[in-house]
Amino acid sequence: MDQLPIVVIACQVFQSLLEELIPAGVAERFTFLDYGLHRVPEKLTWALQDTIDEIAQPSLIMLGYGLCGNGLRGVKARQHTVIVPRTDDCIAILLGSYQKYIQEFEATPGSYYLTKGWLESGSNPLQEYQKYREKYGDDDATWIMDQQYQHYKRLVLVAHTMEDLEKYRPRAQEVAEYCQRWGMRYEEILGSDGYIRRLIEAAAALDTADGEFVVIPPGGEIEQEMFMRY
């Protein structure tokens, strides 16, 4: 099979990484979608579909996403072939592998992960609290926050480079200070770019794509069960 032109559609969380790792000229086009889309997964589905539908020429579309709260469910490949990491969300991708994510998950189920994406999009407990406080006043905002976060045990800043860890540390620590109200401890994990590298390799030679990836042929549709691992 002739290699199809490669198109990259990814969350902004992977923008710098993908631009750095994919040599100029290899991808026909890059589209990075807003960090905040995962908050309403259906909006992510629509945004992805709109982006895919704009591509006329049959292509190999590399999605820099996980299942993302079912945000990818229902996305149709149309005339394209789609490849996507087989993970729940960006955490496994930032950590470098699904196995690493499960290991962390089993060690501390009540972990709240802070990533560049979540920090940039304002999806973190401190910013949420500030937003609620403006809208509902301090008492109600605090009550709402307690309802949502009281069972969490750990706040983890995860990034695949030391630079990102350092860059986002001050903001993460501010969040961590606020999260102490629930006794959450703060940790940092330096992940890796391994998963993204493997995605790029798999896209370059689709027949080598293993169980780490979901590949959707033309006419296909992304389904939740494709991401299930037991």
Added chain:
Amino acid sequence: MSELFSEFSKAVIEGNLDDIVGLTKDALDRGLNAKDILDKGLMPGMDHVGAEFKAGNLFVPEVLRSARAMQSSMSLIKPLLAETGAAMTGKLLLGTVKGDLHDIGKNLVGMMCEGAGFEVKDMGKDIEPDVFVEAVQEFKPDILGMSALLTTTMRSMEHTIKALEEAGVRDRLKIMIGGAPVTQTFADQIGADGYASNAASAAELAKKLMS
């Protein structure tokens, strides 16, 4: 009369805690039937909230405030509901599955099912399959409701159903599942009897499963 009920619905939808307490007291003083307040005022209000949440027009804080408003009204009418001596619709055992610490949706389901006349036993969160099995054997529910917020943890629902089968108690009860990542397709795949996308429809589903 229907106007008064819609005021209850409105107070639930707006999450208006101050209004709803006064509204409930007034209505009860005026001799309104507690069950009518619940069925025609509170439940439709929460039903609306559930649908709007699903559609992405309302978010967790609004839903929480609505639930709190409904809960505060319910706590006033509950003693009166009990007095009527109406038979319970059925017994419901609830829990969030292993590895999952999210309980807001599950708590809402408990409240709505209580509103629908169920005796609800809530096991809490992070419940291992074996612990579900033990509770089923003890509490003997008509329905088991399982919740998960993460695609990572929803798989534990299947493990729980298998554990119930192995213990030989699966056929004694109906199983319903829900939570943000859960779908009807998943429910069918793992052999659950039903799926609901929000707390209000979970209560409807529970009633349907009893019939």
